[in-house]
Amino acid sequence: MLPLLFVAILLCIGGHFILQPSYQDSSIAEYSLAALPFILFAIVIIAIKMAIKAEQKDP
Numbered sequence: 469m470l471p472l473l474f475v476a477i478l479l480c481i482g483g484h485f486i487l488q489p490s491y492q493d494s495s496i497a498e499y500s501l502a503a504l505p506f507i508l509f510a511i512v513i514i515a516i517k518m519a520i521k522a523e524q525k526d527p
Contacts, residue, residue, distance in 0.1 A: 472515050476508060 483504045491497040 469515055469518060472511050472518075476511050479504060479507060479511075 483501060486497045486501055
């Protein structure tokens with residue numbers, strides 16, 4: 469789960485980096501910022517599935 473945490477941290481940092489005024493006119497920046505919450509939500513779902521799988525392995 470630690471790699472998922474690092475990916476989520478990098479996405480948050482990248483999102484703040486894209487919010488800089490120099491990227492305001494870029495449509496790619498707009499689309500990536502709009503997709504960011506959905507990507508983070510997908511990471512949460514993957515982490516929950518991994519936790520369920522790990523819980524079932526332990527007796």
